[in-house]
Amino acid sequence: MTFSTPNQAQTPSLSYLALGDSYTIGEGVGLEDRYPMQLVREWNKNAKVPFTAPLIIAKTGWTVDELEAGIQANPPAAAGYDLVTLLIGVNNQYRGRSVESFAVDFEKMLQRAIVFAKGNKSRVIVLSIPDWGVTPFASQKGVDPDQVAKAINTYNRTKKEICDKQGIKFIDITDDYRMDGGLPEGVVEDQLHPSKLIYGQWTDKLLLELKKINF
Numbered sequence: 001m002t003f004s005t006p007n008q009a010q011t012p013s014l015s016y017l018a019l020g021d022s023y024t025i026g027e028g029v030g031l032e033d034r035y036p037m038q039l040v041r042e043w044n045k046n047a048k049v050p051f052t053a054p055l056i057i058a059k060t061g062w063t064v065d066e067l068e069a070g071i072q073a074n075p076p077a078a079a080g081y082d083l084v085t086l087l088i089g090v091n092n093q094y095r096g097r098s099v100e101s102f103a104v105d106f107e108k109m110l111q112r113a114i115v116f117a118k119g120n121k122s123r124v125i126v127l128s129i130p131d132w133g134v135t136p137f138a139s140q141k142g143v144d145p146d147q148v149a150k151a152i153n154t155y156n157r158t159k160k161e162i163c164d165k166q167g168i169k170f171i172d173i174t175d176d177y178r179m180d181g182g183l184p185e186g187v188v189e190d191q192l193h194p195s196k197l198i199y200g201q202w203t204d205k206l207l208l209e210l211k212k213i214n215f
Contacts, residue, residue: 014051014215016040017076017116019067019109020087022060023130026199028188033196036085038203039210049215051083063091064105071112080118082215085206086110087127093148093155094132103158110166121167125209127202128156128174130194134182137192149178171205 018024018036026034032041036054044050055077057070067088088109092102110126117123132138133148156174163170177198180186186198 012049014049014082015077015080016051016054016083016085017081018054018056018058018085019071019113019116020056020058020085021062021067021091022058022193023087023090023127024056024058024085025060027060027193028190029193029196029199033199035199035202035206038196038199039206042203042207043210055081061091062088063095063097064088064102064109066091068105068109068112076116081116082118082123083210083213084113084117084124085127086113086124087129089129089155089159090132090152093129093151099154099158102155103162106159107162107166110162110168114166114168122169122213125169125171125206126159126163127206128159128170128172130177130181131174132181132192134178135187135192136182137187137190140191169209171209173202173205176201 016036024034024036031037034056036056040051040054057067057074057076059066059070062070086109089102089106113124114121129152131149131152133143133145133152138145138148152174160170180201181194181198186195187193188195
């Protein structure tokens with residue numbers, strides 16, 4: 001007969017909420033190749049306290065307001081999370097929405113992320129918007145890459161200003177993406193979305209920041 005130990009301590013673990021769009025859900029790559037999954041896997045290799053599987057609330061094509069609707073439809077755990085990442089905005093830019101309207105929606109979403117992180121701003125990380133104008137998809141569509149780059153820069157500058165004001169860590173993934181995002185090995189079959197190699201680069205940047213957090 002086996003007896004359980006009533007007061008046996010559970011192994012501590014960390015929780016992670018990833019908010020975003022196609023870049024977060026990993027359009028075109030396998031489940032394990034999404035950057036939130038790569039991040040947890042890499043962290044857990046040497047971690048004293050591991051992450052459980054991340055909750056990903058993201059969908060291809062989502063704008064900030066659509067992400068908000070997605071959150072309302074599938075609310076995260078009320079207890080909150082030990083880490084929250086946020087990568088959103090490319091579809092606002094792609095649809096030609098104004099930066100001003102984006103700024104309002106993004107700041108509201110950032111406040112949501114802070115609440116999900118139990119009010120701990122050091123546990124929230126925002127990623128910049130990749131420049132899709134460098135991809136083969138953009139070339140096939142006859143898109144002017146300079147115009148896209150200018151718009152993406154404006155969006156990212158706005159995101160960073162809001163993050164700086166709120167005291168939130170902002171990671172630039174755009175510069176590296178402009179070098180590698182359009183390479184054959186940098187895109188998936190649709191010639192637009194990032195490959196697992198690109199997500200691996202983002203994972204490396206996120207890992208550096210996680211190591212600075214006192215979990």
